[in-house]
Amino acid sequence: xxxxxxxxxxxxxxxxxxxxxxxxxxxxDAQRRAWRVDGPHFLGHIINHLVLDPRDGRTLLASAxxxxxxxxxxxSTDLGQSWQEATQPxxxxxxxxxxxxxxxxxxxxxxxxxxxxxxxxxxxxSPQGLFRSNDGGNTWAPxxxxxxxxxxxxxxxxxxxxxPDGPKLHSIIVDPRDSKHLYFAMSGGGVxxxxxxxxxxxxxxxxxxxxxxxxxxxxxxxxxxCVRLCPSNPDRLYQQxxxxxxxxxxxxxxxxxxxxxxxxxxxDIGFPMVVHPRDDNTAWVFPMDGTKxxxxxxxxxxxxxxxxxxxxxxxxxxxxxxxxxxAWWTVKRQAMTADRxxxxxxxxxxxxxxxxxxxxxxxxxxxxxxxxxxxxxxxxVELA
Amino acid sequence: MKVLIPSALxxxxxxxxxxxxxxxxxDVLADLDRHYPGIRFRMIDEQEQIRRHIRIxxxxxxxxxxxxxxxxxxxxxxxxxxxxx
Numbered sequence: 289x290x291x292x293x294x295x296x297x298x299x300x301x302x303x304x305x306x307x308x309x310x311x312x313x314x315x316x317d318a319q320r321r322a323w324r325v326d327g328p329h330f331l332g333h334i335i336n337h338l339v340l341d342p343r344d345g346r347t348l349l350a351s352a353x354x355x356x357x358x359x360x361x362x363x364s365t366d367l368g369q370s371w372q373e374a375t376q377p378x379x380x381x382x383x384x385x386x387x388x389x390x391x392x393x394x395x396x397x398x399x400x401x402x403x404x405x406x407x408x409x410x411x412x413x414s415p416q417g418l419f420r421s422n423d424g425g426n427t428w429a430p431x432x433x434x435x436x437x438x439x440x441x442x443x444x445x446x447x448x449x450x451x452p453d454g455p456k457l458h459s460i461i462v463d464p465r466d467s468k469h470l471y472f473a474m475s476g477g478g479v480x481x482x483x484x485x486x487x488x489x490x491x492x493x494x495x496x497x498x499x500x501x502x503x504x505x506x507x508x509x510x511x512x513x514c515v516r517l518c519p520s521n522p523d524r525l526y527q528q529x530x531x532x533x534x535x536x537x538x539x540x541x542x543x544x545x546x547x548x549x550x551x552x553x554x555x556d557i558g559f560p561m562v563v564h565p566r567d568d569n570t571a572w573v574f575p576m577d578g579t580k581x582x583x584x585x586x587x588x589x590x591x592x593x594x595x596x597x598x599x600x601x602x603x604x605x606x607x608x609x610x611x612x613x614x615a616w617w618t619v620k621r622q623a624m625t626a627d628r629x630x631x632x633x634x635x636x637x638x639x640x641x642x643x644x645x646x647x648x649x650x651x652x653x654x655x656x657x658x659x660x661x662x663x664x665x666x667x668x669v670e671l672a
Numbered sequence: 673m674k675v676l677i678p679s680a681l682x683x684x685x686x687x688x689x690x691x692x693x694x695x696x697x698x699d700v701l702a703d704l705d706r707h708y709p710g711i712r713f714r715m716i717d718e719q720e721q722i723r724r725h726i727r728i729x730x731x732x733x734x735x736x737x738x739x740x741x742x743x744x745x746x747x748x749x750x751x752x753x754x755x756x757x
Contacts, residue, residue: 356680356725356752357714373710379718391717 306335309661339398345672351395376427378419399460402467412457432486443477443507459515478510495543497531514561514621521568528561546600560624574619585616609653622665637663676749684708698738727751
């Protein structure tokens with residue numbers, strides 16, 4: 289592996305790695321065996337998400353902040369050789385209707401718009417907010433009514449109700465068949481759907497469980513960790529939740545807990561959810577220990593991906609090449625992904641700064657980078 | 673007035689000391705943002721609050737009020753709080 293800041297254009301696979309202390313690009317060779325590292329970019333910045341625009345295969349957006357400085361978005365049109373800051377990053381409107389004023393702490397999630405809306409991007413923030421850019425990520429504005437809707441603010445709860453480093457709006461999904469059909473999820477605050485281009489949203493939580501003794505009818509108690517739509521079947525969604533793994537087949541509005549088929553000793557708690565690019569029965573998760581005090585480590589110190597090839601009816605442990613004991617890291621919700629190669633590659637980054645890859649859908653793993661900062665997000669992309 | 677810029681923000685200014693004008697802290701920050709676009713939002717949030725880990729001193733006194741009148745002959749220091757490191 290060589291360290292290089294060059295930005296030679298390649299149509300090969302590149303991994304975009306966002307970490308607590310900067311971002312890295314790992315350019316793969318044709319066999320996905322050797323990886324050339326380009327970075328760090330934004331050394332010392334907290335990068336929650338680094339995303340390629342699939343519509344041009346060249347534009348990158350990075351959500352950034354530092355320990356001291358406020359949140360912003362950087363944009364590159366030359367694959368990271370140079371970066372321009374957004375002139376108007378996501379920011380909440382002034383307080384209205386007597387509700388508490390909020391300030392964006394960080395942009396957590398970035399989603400490119402659909403193919404027929406070339407300059408559109410969506411962003412989810414902490415605390416929970418939904419934003420949209422119509423100019424390729426240069427200027428951002430609050431999107432939809434939810435940011436300052438009294439009911440949604442109640443469902444969002446307070447900072448104390450969210451995840452340890454702040455409540456988050458994430459998993460912004462645009463139906464590839466209909467750009468007015470949108471989903472997003474909140475930790476906490478449930479899964480939500482719009483059929484009218486974001487003019488209105490409604491909860492989509494039937495079948496989802498909440499922590500024991502709480503009422504699942506209360507949207508605020510729902511904590512989806514990651515929701516993914518199957519590219520090969522946009523009517524099928526998978527979800528990794530604080531309380532299990534689920535599948536939803538539209539037009540049904542009821543999630544089915546497919547995590548019940550996971551081994552009881554491992555459980556079905558985790559952060560990431562990954563779907564196959566061409567097979568809607570195949571998906572992968574990365575379980576973590578969600579028992580007792582919620583260690584959020586690999587169960588029993590033995591990390592493993594679990595995969596299903598039958599829509600969640602059964603799961604297979606996929607840990608060849610991974611540590612077999614005393615490995616206490618885990619994988620955050622944006623830090624595991626799949627590529628689109630014929631033999632699907634899987635990739636994940638760990639809380640301990642290791643980057644792992646599999647060229648055969650998880651059957652064999654190898655570590656391709658160590659000693660990075662805590663990894664927040666990994667995206668596998670094909671550059672133009 | 674003289675404004676001392678912390679290292680975390682010198683990617684905007686290119687130097688650790690700049691000149692800015694304004695009758696209040698808000699005016700001075702607006703002037704800085706005119707010359708160095710984006711720098712203000714990294715320090716001041718959308719609800720007009722100084723960010724949690726940013727400290728601002730004028731002639732040695734910490735200030736928190738954006739409407740505070742400032743004297744043109746004074747020195748403004750923008751600092752990173754240790755808590756944010």
